Amino acid sequence: MYKAKAYSAAGASSLLASDTINRRESTATDVQIEILFCGICHSDLHTARNEWADVMPTVYPVVPGHEIVGKVTEVGAAVTKYKLGDIVGVGCLVDSDHTCPSCQVDMEQFCPEGVFTYNSPDKHLGGVTFGGYSESIVVDESFVLNVPANLDLAGVAPLLCAGITTYSPLRHWGVAEGKKVGVVGIGGLGHMGVKFARAFGAHVVVFTTSPSKIEDALRLGAHEVVNSRNADEMAAHVGSFDFILDTVSADHDINAYINLLGMDGNLTLVGAPEKPLPVSAFGLLFGRKSLSGSLIGGIAETQEMLDFCGEHGITADVEVIRIQQVNEAYERMLRSDVKYRFSIDMASLKDE
Numbered sequence: 001m002y003k004a005k006a007y008s009a010a011g012a013s014s015l016l017a018s019d020t021i022n023r024r025e026s027t028a029t030d031v032q033i034e035i036l037f038c039g040i041c042h043s044d045l046h047t048a049r050n051e052w053a054d055v056m057p058t059v060y061p062v063v064p065g066h067e068i069v070g071k072v073t074e075v076g077a078a079v080t081k082y083k084l085g086d087i088v089g090v091g092c093l094v095d096s097d098h099t100c101p102s103c104q105v106d107m108e109q110f111c112p113e114g115v116f117t118y119n120s121p122d123k124h125l126g127g128v129t130f131g132g133y134s135e136s137i138v139v140d141e142s143f144v145l146n147v148p149a150n151l152d153l154a155g156v157a158p159l160l161c162a163g164i165t166t167y168s169p170l171r172h173w174g175v176a177e178g179k180k181v182g183v184v185g186i187g188g189l190g191h192m193g194v195k196f197a198r199a200f201g202a203h204v205v206v207f208t209t210s211p212s213k214i215e216d217a218l219r220l221g222a223h224e225v226v227n228s229r230n231a232d233e234m235a236a237h238v239g240s241f242d243f244i245l246d247t248v249s250a251d252h253d254i255n256a257y258i259n260l261l262g263m264d265g266n267l268t269l270v271g272a273p274e275k276p277l278p279v280s281a282f283g284l285l286f287g288r289k290s291l292s293g294s295l296i297g298g299i300a301e302t303q304e305m306l307d308f309c310g311e312h313g314i315t316a317d318v319e320v321i322r323i324q325q326v327n328e329a330y331e332r333m334l335r336s337d338v339k340y341r342f343s344i345d346m347a348s349l350k351d352e
């Protein structure tokens with residue numbers, strides 16, 4: 001065991017503050033990583049404030065962060081995939097049972113024994129796992145990702161959650177050239193959805209309630225932008241979409257979007273509104289449409305996503321901050337006052 005600097009929250013109403021945590025010594029299959037950048041995900045805020053108490057109650061102190069990029073500083077004796085100095089990533093998962101039906105098909109995110117990067121039981125040290133708001137982390141090599149050398153590392157960090165969360169359903173539902181794809185909401189998730197859908201060759205339409213985001217949506221790769229509050233603009237697209245990615249986590253009318261799907265079209269939710277969303281069955285019946293959800297992606301697919309980003313020069317649009325600004329960043333994230341993800345320069349933790 002060794003001590004590592006970190007930022008943690010001591011309780012649901014506490015601000016994040018400088019702390020010292022325990023990390024395990026590397027086992028034979030572990031990789032020790034010096035963290036260079038960590039993205040800020042909405043899940044970090046929900047967990048820090050125990051807003052998912054019913055599903056995943058927070059154990060304090062909590063060290064959030066699951067969009068991790070860093071440099072390998074130590075490898076266990078049996079590690080084969082990584083060597084000292086490699087630039088690597090860690091996302092939302094750090095372990096699984098490797099044997100269940102989900103793991104057997106590379107869908108570790110659905111493993112009943114899956115271990116999340118923070119606030120999951122830690123089988124090595126007891127207590128819970130600590131995430132990426134820290135100077136280092138120790139992770140089994142099978143949950144460590146290779147980061148393409150050509151990408152800006154601050155912008156790579158959010159790929160580990162926001163990137164794979166949008167890449168996976170777009171791939172699963174066959175988004176490609178000749179398909180018409182909608183992306184609802186332009187935030188941390190939505191802006192990545194637009195970049196991927198465009199890179200896959202689809203015709204991309206962005207739905208937003210903020211006219212101020214129109215120009216930016218086009219810059220990110222949208223072919224068209226629809227003001228979802230304008231009934232005429234919405235009506236012009238009825239029955240025409242192959243796939244719609246809905247990234248909105250606030251309460252909203254999904255029937256308006258189901259209406260825009262064509263035959264066999266699919267709407268996938270990647271946001272998690274607090275209250276159940278009403279769905280009109282008729283909207284699905286006519287046209288054999290479907291409504292789905294999606295949660296991050298498995299390790300193999302996350303590596304595929306990173307490799308794709310390397311080939312196509314794709315990163316998240318980030319605002320780099322110091323760890324000392326994290327509480328202010330949470331407040332700004334709640335106001336959607338960021339384009340489009342905060343990425344913490346973890347070198348700033350050395351000043352604590």
Ligand SMILES: [Zn+2]
Pocket residue numbers: 041042043044066092161162
């Ligand atoms: Zn996340």
Ligand SMILES: [Zn+2]
Pocket residue numbers: 096097098099100101102103104108110111112113114
């Ligand atoms: Zn499993």
